Amino acid sequence: MQVILKSAGLHLAVNAETAEELLNLAGVCRVLKIDHGHLRQLLHRGRSVSEALNYLVSKKGGE
Numbered sequence: 001m002q003v004i005l006k007s008a009g010l011h012l013a014v015n016a017e018t019a020e021e022l023l024n025l026a027g028v029c030r031v032l033k034i035d036h037g038h039l040r041q042l043l044h045r046g047r048s049v050s051e052a053l054n055y056l057v058s059k060k061g062g063e
């Protein structure tokens with residue numbers, strides 16, 4: 001899956017199906033300066049990686 005975060009100017013290829021891929025998402029969270037725990041919460045609640053990242057990036061911009 002490719003995730004495009006226009007507001008952050010990033011194009012990422014990510015997936016959340018294995019532990020290794022979730023660890024890579026932790027790195028993405030550090031780059032975007034968003035909370036990895038919140039991202040994992042959103043994923044466990046059924047959001048896609050793309051939806052969760054876009055939500056957190058847009059929320060960060062509104063703070």
